[in-house]
Amino acid sequence: QMAYVLTYFPVRGRAEAIRLMLKDQGKDWTEVTVTRDMWLEGTVKNSCLFGQLPKFEDGDLTLYQSNAIRRYLARKLGIYGKDDKEEAFIDMMDDAVQDLQNKYIKLIYQEYDTKKEDYFKQLPCDLARFEKILTCNEGGFLVGKQISFADYALLLQLLNHEVLCPSALDNFPSLQAYRDRLSARPNIKAYLESHAFKNTPINGNGKQ
């Protein structure tokens, strides 16, 4: 039966990197969707350890915190590097991707109308860091020669940022090649073309 249950809002948000990694790794799960009205009613929120979603269940294990969920799954799926050094580098890369995601979330939910231009000015500088990393690592991933949980998070940021700013990757050939190569992985390709992915808003406030 379905061991994995993901509870979240009907948006990509902080759950999409979990969905992407499960899909690519051929795992299925039950999606429990919490609507805004359900959330505002309060019962679900009050049942959450930190009053927030996503929540992830694996049998009798219940986890909150999207990054902890992704690291837990990465260990289980064997996509956390081949040794301690790679594992540390993957953590470092994922933290850097989270820095970008947190900036994006702040723009979307708090500063969309006032700071969008400033965000666009800073974005090339932030993306240039990942461009250099991917140019220098012949392995084709953020770390080593196989995909890790950090790669799914970066791919998603690239896709989300191209919606916000279509020219975002224009000056970054390595990021474009990385986006194309990961998006062409059969399970990811199928997911990105799926109704579920195409019809789920990126964020919870209609901005993107």
Ligand SMILES: N[C@@H](CCC(=O)N[C@@H](CSC(=S)NCCc1ccccc1)C(=O)NCC(=O)O)C(=O)O
């Ligand atoms: N560190 C946590 C943060 C989880 C989190 O921020 N969850 C948000 C949703 S994820 C997100 S991007 N929040 C931005 C605003 C938002 C609120 C509600 C729905 C969708 C987006 C949430 O549950 N908000 C509702 C509440 O706090 O009452 C994690 O990584 O899981």
